[in-house]
Amino acid sequence: xxxxxxxxxxxxxxxxxxxxxxxxxxxxxxxxxxxxxxxxxxxxxxxxxxxxxxxxxxxxxxxxxxxxxxxxxxxxxxxxxxxxxxxxxxxxxxxxxxxxxxxxxxxxxxxxxxxxxxxxxxxxxxxxxxxxxxxxxxxxxxxxxxxxxxxxxxxxxxxxxxxxxxxxxxxxxxxxxxxxxxxxxxxxxxxxxxxxxxxxxxxxxxxxxxxxxxxxxxxxxxxxxxxxxxxxxxxxxxxxxxxxxxxxxxxxxxxxxxxxxxxxxxxxxxxxxxxxxxxxxxxxxxxxxxxxxxxxxxxxxxxxxxxxxxxxxxxxxxxxxxxx
Amino acid sequence: xxxxxxxxxxxxxxxxxxxxxxxxxxxxxxxxxxxxxxxxxxxxxxxxxxxxxxxxxxxxxxxxxxxxxxxxxxxxxxxxxxxxxxxxxxxxxxxxxxxxxxxxxxxxxxxxxxxxxxxxxxxxxxxxxxxxxxxxxxxxxxxxxxxxxxxxxxxxxxxxxxxxxxx
Numbered sequence: 481x482x483x484x485x486x487x488x489x490x491x492x493x494x495x496x497x498x499x500x501x502x503x504x505x506x507x508x509x510x511x512x513x514x515x516x517x518x519x520x521x522x523x524x525x526x527x528x529x530x531x532x533x534x535x536x537x538x539x540x541x542x543x544x545x546x547x548x549x550x551x552x553x554x555x556x557x558x559x560x561x562x563x564x565x566x567x568x569x570x571x572x573x574x575x576x577x578x579x580x581x582x583x584x585x586x587x588x589x590x591x592x593x594x595x596x597x598x599x600x601x602x603x604x605x606x607x608x609x610x611x612x613x614x615x616x617x618x619x620x621x622x623x624x625x626x627x628x629x630x631x632x633x634x635x636x637x638x639x640x641x642x643x644x645x646x647x648x649x650x651x652x653x654x655x656x657x658x659x660x661x662x663x664x665x666x667x668x669x670x671x672x673x674x675x676x677x678x679x680x681x682x683x684x685x686x687x688x689x690x691x692x693x694x695x696x697x698x699x700x701x702x703x704x705x706x707x708x709x710x711x712x713x714x715x716x717x718x719x720x721x722x723x724x725x726x727x728x729x730x731x732x733x734x735x736x737x738x739x740x741x742x743x744x745x746x747x748x749x750x751x752x753x754x755x756x757x758x759x760x761x762x763x764x765x766x767x768x769x770x771x772x773x774x775x776x777x778x779x780x781x782x783x784x785x786x787x788x789x790x791x792x793x794x795x796x797x798x799x800x801x802x803x804x
Numbered sequence: 805x806x807x808x809x810x811x812x813x814x815x816x817x818x819x820x821x822x823x824x825x826x827x828x829x830x831x832x833x834x835x836x837x838x839x840x841x842x843x844x845x846x847x848x849x850x851x852x853x854x855x856x857x858x859x860x861x862x863x864x865x866x867x868x869x870x871x872x873x874x875x876x877x878x879x880x881x882x883x884x885x886x887x888x889x890x891x892x893x894x895x896x897x898x899x900x901x902x903x904x905x906x907x908x909x910x911x912x913x914x915x916x917x918x919x920x921x922x923x924x925x926x927x928x929x930x931x932x933x934x935x936x937x938x939x940x941x942x943x944x945x946x947x948x949x950x951x952x953x954x955x956x957x958x959x960x961x962x963x964x965x966x967x968x969x970x971x
Contacts (some may be wrong), residue, residue, distance in 0.1 A: 540815040540818065540819070541815060542819075543813075543815075543816060545816055545819075546815075546816060546819045546823075549820060549823045550823060552829045553823050553826070555822075556827065556831070557827060557830055557831060557834075557835075560831060560833045561830075561834045561837045563835075564834070564835040564838060564839045565834075567839070567841055567842070568839070573825070573842055573845075573846045582839075583843065585844065586836075586840070587843065590840070598909065604840060606829065607836065607840060608831065608832040608836035608837065608840070609828055609837055611831075612827055612828045612831050612832075612836070613824075614825070616824060616827060660820075661812070663816065664810060665812065665813040665814075665816040665817045665820065665822045666817075667818060668817060669816075669817045669818075669820030669821045670820065670824065670826070672817075673821065673824055673825070707958060715922075754844055782879060
């Protein structure tokens, strides 16, 4: 992220924040800027100005997080389908190019995540879901690390000279390089997918009634059930809730850390009223630290995608292979 | 709550589920399904190929053992044939030798007997002729001196003399 872009962001934040405590002047409010970067775009300024869809009081506008998910989904679909089609069109199934990586990924997820948890009988049913879940979360996580839209926005504003206009789409996208999985609504939706996957897996394996009987181990004294049934029932919702919180918090945390450290540049500039000092702090402290945290973020991105996927397949496996 | 980080957003929730389910459906239909099937088929192909190779190796070993056994058997048989025919030849040779010897013996004995007979006959003839000749000579010499009675007596005497000299 460039300093110029951040300066601009500060302006932007100043312009658009009514309730900023000390952002009324042309000052830099780190908190507002960071929140604006990390959070979804407001429904008053959606990325695409679709006809305002509102059904039963729910706003279905295409915000920047929705757009990021669509980009990720489209990218994944194109890349994976093309690679697979090319591989399958060959006369002899020899993987080349991207296919070597994809094959490794597919086989390791199938053989080391899905198979040990779900079991051989259901592995082909759940591998596509788990694979898609992993790649979708991984790409959503990873794309937030790439400030590609900030670069597009800068080119639009300063190179093409379009200036700033709140209504231009590219300017709405300017802060669009965000992590959709840092939004609790997105991770909650993904955890909901997990929740229903568990239900469906249990019902498919044991039938509807037996699946619910599997909630608690059979053959215990009745006072135990009074305690156990509420606990296990709560557990049904705690599992996806934990998934929701873990993923969103991890994704938000890293970005806030990076942005806070980069904000040092502007804070120093403003407090000491010296651009040189700000740039100096930027080069000596802020950028090296941000690079380090970004490197850490790469690991977090992969680990969180892995953890979400692994836990989902563990939960599905628990519903299929019941042993208390 | 004013904090945009924790703003509930049912629209986004809805879009996420819709996006994800669509992606799962499309990828399963166009990528994961065929890909997983292909990978499984290839695994099966490799397994079959390895099994086949193992089987072929065992077959080869079996054939090698078999051929070695056949060669050993053939060699032993040839050895026994050679031994047997050598003994046979020896026996035939001995037989022939025996037969030849017997034949030779028979021929020899026959010849000996023949010689004996011929000799006997010749001696008999010579004796007869000598008697007649000497009788002729003697009769010529003494024709006038002897009577018939004397003559017969003389012949008888000389014959008995010859007889006695022979024994």
